[in-house]
Amino acid sequence: MNSKMQDAYALSRQGVDNLLVFARLLGYIRYFHPSDRAAEANWEQLAITGIRSVETAKEPVILIQKLKAIFTPIAPTVRIFATKESSTVSQTLQQPANKASLQLVAWEHYGVKGDGEEDYSIYHSKRVYWNGEQNQITDEVISSYQPFKADLGSGVSCLIPLALFAKNGKTLPHIPKTKAANSIDYSINERATRLAAVILAWNVWQHFYPYFDVVAVDWLEELQTALKYAATDKDTAAFNKTLQRLVAKLEDGHGNVYLLNQNTSDRFTLPFTWDWVEDSLVITYVLPDSEMDLHPGDVVLKIDGVPAAEVISDREQLISSATPQWKRDRALGRMLEGGEATSVELEVRSIGGGIKTVVARRHILYAPESGFSLPLFWQWRDEQLIITSVITEAAGTIKPDEIVLSIDGQLGQKAIAQQIESLSQQFPDWFPSQPKQDRIRDALKELNNGTKGSTVLFQVRSPYGESRTVELSRTLRVWDRKEPRPPKIQQLRSGIIYINFERINDLDFQQALPLLESATGIIIDLRGYPKVSTNPIGHLIDEPVTSARWHIPQVKYPDRQKLDFDFSNWSIEPKKPKLKAKVVFLTNGSAISYAETYLGIIEHYQLAEIIGQPTAGTNGNVNELILPGGYLIWWTGMKVLKHDGSRHHGVGILPTVPVERTVKGIADKRDEFLQRAIEIVSV
Structure with missing residues (x-):
């Protein structure tokens, strides 16, 4: 479905500036000001109604008035003032005379709890309380939660109390609950809803995304750009691209945006696979019954009249990725997808050098499992x-x-x-x-x-x-778009066993152990996402090993200031039988997250050769947030470092034996990664 927008029109320069001020203030109050009313606020509704109010303010004094009208009912101790008055505003937490009988309350975020998160999520947000019995209100606690002052731009500044005193568990001053506002339209057809979605998404990443230290981006500039696009987007497809472009700036392989109530009928796929090989878009496999004049090794020159490299580049602008290899893998996959019975026209150079035109139609559904x-x-x-x-x-x-x-x-x-x-x-x-x-x-x-x-x-x-x-x-035929590989567990030749971790589970591995125990060479295929637990690693080790380093952000202050991390990892114990065969792993740019957890252990402890190409360079549990309009956004919520403390994000696991595909190898229907693995384990 591609709905038309009802009120798309451009933001004025003043409107952009006003929304930037509003956006930053909203994030500070939502995530760091601990008043009861702010904690209970409907932030989607507040964002939408606030946007409609502040956009048209003509000068700072009017903007300040509007901001106070929006935020004072939920945060009366927040000060919003003209920047020129900043020197007269005290940045000290005011302590009441009877503080001994009161509590102190402040936000602490462990990652951040999104609207879609469940209680078992490793990420959570809570208000913590200090009182006279436990967690005493010491001078150190008070000094660590002094009010936060920020220049919001456009001549407007704010002072945000990061801690408040409370009595009987209720923050001071007590604010009566206001009458619920009239219901509003959360449809993305509404311009204010689109602008609110951008502001809410931008804020959660501004304060909680753990990789801005290695991602070079002017994040405030990206907010301006996204707001301008959202204001004028004329249909759902255009707004989807606006959010995708914003997510892409995170350079996060987990980063993604989904329209929750959208069906998957646009996931029909062309009946072939392709890859970028030797600076060309090369057909790598064609379904046998597709009845097209396409063959492995054919080079796609144009797609619907546009040079293939240009189509790929355009699609990659919408892909969030920490590495070029993951971006390319995702872009090539999405280029194959579209609606039922849609088609593309390809200009193709065959292996023999001839140029031909091929029309390919989408009549098969893409899914992780074929059938x-x-x-x-x-x-x-x-x-x-x-x-x-x-x-x-x-x-x-x-x-x-x-x-x-x-x-x-x-x-x-x-x-x-x-x-x-x-x-x-x-x-x-x-x-x-x-x-x-x-x-x-x-x-x-x-x-x-x-x-x-x-x-x-x-x-x-x-x-x-x-x-x-x-x-x-x-x-309805369903295809996983996998090129042909050996069965999930197979003896390729005497003593050499192939096992595909993307297709086996723990029971399969246990049943294969007698075969693996007698093998002289084991080839483990991890070109993708494993379905098996890390138990197999236990059969490769003599001493316990650990995973990489997980660091969950502990966020107490805005804009990732004084950011701290909670460290953890987990261990794997040795298991019997110990496999004595020579072991190699195959991998490439489609291996992400859990696959990299696996390969990171192999890499650090040098348990096997790693053959192929660098992995996606993104690991860690996903954090998520639901946006107005029914969008779900994902991002990596924790910082993952390699065992030695070095960077993983944007680096990935590098092969010890690099292998690149060739057009000739594809035309000859050879798995060049697997061939190299057989050579190594045969020595």
Whole structure:
């Protein structure tokens, strides 16, 4: 869906300046001023209504009046004043005479708790209290929470108390709750909603993103740019790009933005893969039944009349990445995707040198697992399983906006819960810690996929309350866009075993142990994201080993000032049997996060050769926030350093045996990484 915007028009220069002041002040109060009313505020609503108020202020004195009207009801001790009066404003925490009978309260953030975070998340935000019995209010505590003064620009400054005194758990002065404002339109069709989404996203990164020390960006300038785009974006697609460009400036491989209620019907893929090899966009694999005149080794010169390199460059502007290899990998993948039955025209140079034109159509759905799917898309929304769109072949059989009541006689909610339990048992090391919406999403994928032609019986209810029974077959082909590789566990030749960590689970590994124990060479494929736990590492070591260094930001002050970190890591114990074979790992730029945790241990303890290309250079748990308009943003919430304390972000795991693909190797259908691995373990 690509909705038209109703009120897109440009910001004036004064409007931009006013919103910059408003944005910074909002972030300071939201995250660092500990009043009860600020802690309870509806910040989405406040941002939207505040934007509408301050944008048109013609001069600083009027802007200050408007800012006070917005923020004083929730933060009466915050001072907003003309910058020229700054020297007369005291930056000392005022202490009441009866402070011995009071508490002191301030914010402490461990990462930051987003609106979408659940209680089990490692990131959280809380107000902490000091009193006369425990956590005494010492002079040291008071001196560490002196008010924060900031020049907001445009002749406006502020003084933000970072700590407040409280009585009986209520901050002083007591502020009665105000009557709830009238409901407002959170649709991204509304200009103020788009501007609010930008401001709220910018602020959470301004105060909590842990990598601005290694990312060279003028973050305030990026806020200006994003606000200007958001004000004039004419449709949903344009605003999506505005948010994507802002996220991309973080240079964070986890950085992403999702429209929560958008279906995935634009994830149909072209029936081939490609890669950037020897300065060319090269076809690397074509599905056998695609009936196109394309072959591995063909070079794509133009895409819909535009030079391939130019198309890639444009797409990369929207990709957040710490390294060029992850940016290129993501861009090439997204270039393959689009709506059902859409097509592209390719100008191609064949291996023999001839130039040809090929029209490729998207009729296969992209998904992490290949197979067959039901011809529909659905979401769990408002405690209901809702059909969001339907593939052409099922049109009329089942309809968008219908509610799924039962699946093969089982209530929809119970079916989802059972799938979540099953996935938690299969992948106990990572799946249960996923955000709730991600666990539900993966469960729905499991319910959707199955064997070709298998049927499912649904009871559905229309938006008008009519119930009926519908039977659907799994006829939609789903492809993971993986080039052919050996089976997940295979003996390639006598004594040499190949094992694909992207496709096996812990049970598979345990069952393969007798084979691995007798091997002379083991090739572990980590070109992607592993599904197996770190237990296999235990079979490669004699002494305990540890993971890389996790550092979660402990944030008490605005703008990442005096930033501290909470350090942790975890260890792996040796396991029997100890594998005596020569071991190598294969990897490339698609290996990110958990894959890099794995390879970081291999790298530091020199447990095996690492063959291939540098990894994505992004690791650590994701933090998230829901924005007005129904957007979810992701970013890396912790700083991860290598075992020796050196930088990982933007560096990644470097191969000990670098390998680059060649056009000839692709044309000959050779896995050059695997060939090099076989050579090494055969010595």
